[in-house]
Amino acid sequence: FLFKARVFFSKTPAPFLFSRKNMYNKVMIFAHSFVGFPITYELLKKENYSKEFKNLAYFVGITPAVLPDFDLALGIFIHDLNHRQLISHSLIPYLLVFIILYLVSIPLKKYQKRLRILNLIFFLGVCSHLFLDFVAGGLALFSPFYTGIVGIVPNFNPYPNFFVSYFSSVYLLLEFLFLGIYLFYLKKEKLEIVYYLPLTFLFIALTAMVLYL
Numbered sequence: 001f002l003f004k005a006r007v008f009f010s011k012t013p014a015p016f017l018f019s020r021k022n023m024y025n026k027v028m029i030f031a032h033s034f035v036g037f038p039i040t041y042e043l044l045k046k047e048n049y050s051k052e053f054k055n056l057a058y059f060v061g062i063t064p065a066v067l068p069d070f071d072l073a074l075g076i077f078i079h080d081l082n083h084r085q086l087i088s089h090s091l092i093p094y095l096l097v098f099i100i101l102y103l104v105s106i107p108l109k110k111y112q113k114r115l116r117i118l119n120l121i122f123f124l125g126v127c128s129h130l131f132l133d134f135v136a137g138g139l140a141l142f143s144p145f146y147t148g149i150v151g152i153v154p155n156f157n158p159y160p161n162f163f164v165s166y167f168s169s170v171y172l173l174l175e176f177l178f179l180g181i182y183l184f185y186l187k188k189e190k191l192e193i194v195y196y197l198p199l200t201f202l203f204i205a206l207t208a209m210v211l212y213l
Contacts, residue, residue, distance in 0.1 A: 031175050033201040034182035035128045036065030037194050040121050041185050051191065053114065058193045060118050064094075064125030066201045068133070072208045084133060090143035091130055098123040136171060 040061030044054060071088040087093060098119060105115040133139045138151020186194065 030202050030205055031132055031178040032066045032069065032129050033062075033198045033205060034178050035132070036062035036125045037189075037198060038181055038185045039065075039124050039128060041189055041194075043117060043121055043124070055191060055193050057118060057121055058191065059197065061121040061125045062194075062197045062201070064122050065128050066205070067126060068129050069205070069208070084137070084139040085143075085147070085149070086140070087143045089130065089133060089139040089141070091127070091141055092143065092145065094123060094126045094130075136174075 037058065040058050043061075044057055049057070068088050069083070071083045071086050074083065074086075083089070101119040101122075102116065105112045105119065108115060130139065130141065134141065134151040136152070138149040140147055141150040182198065
């Protein structure tokens with residue numbers, strides 16, 4: 001496994017970085033699908049929540065961990081989509097949503113605690129996605145105020161085939177690290193949603209990857 005990387009911080013996105021056919025749009029194939037569950041579990045474990053609320057919380061935590069990549073659907077209409085340059089991969093809109101929901105919860109004393117925990121779960125789920133994209137090629141983290149790409153650009157082994165390059169990179173190790181964390185937490189939670197929802201998003205991610213190859 002060879003790994004070299006450089007920090008990328010530019011006002012003008014490098015054209016090689018986000019081409020539809022390049023590596024950087026495809027790294028972190030399945031990690032996003034698995035990170036939301038452990039984050040949510042850790043935030044819920046200190047309270048004895050009902051099964052219904054926990055199911056809702058896991059949906060709120062797992063879905064945002066893949067939410068920014070829903071913009072890949074635009075690739076149906078936009079050829080050579082640079083999806084990490086879109087505002088869906090910026091921290092700003094999610095931070096605004098977090099602040100607004102926090103303010104909304106202030107007068108709702110009866111539901112305040114649960115609304116705030118759901119709000120935090122949602123925000124941290126999105127942040128997990130943005131962080132992984134930051135270390136796996138970069139993204140427009142501060143759009144629309146700064147539309148340049150911020151992140152770490154990986155140098156993959158120079159194989160022409162995507163799968164050979166990917167499976168010989170350090171990013172495969174990171175993928176399996178997050179998969180291992182997910183499997184570890186599965187021993188602690190028996191609700192069906194923590195099995196089926198990540199697998200559903202994994203299937204969607206693999207389908208999107210095939211379409212973008």
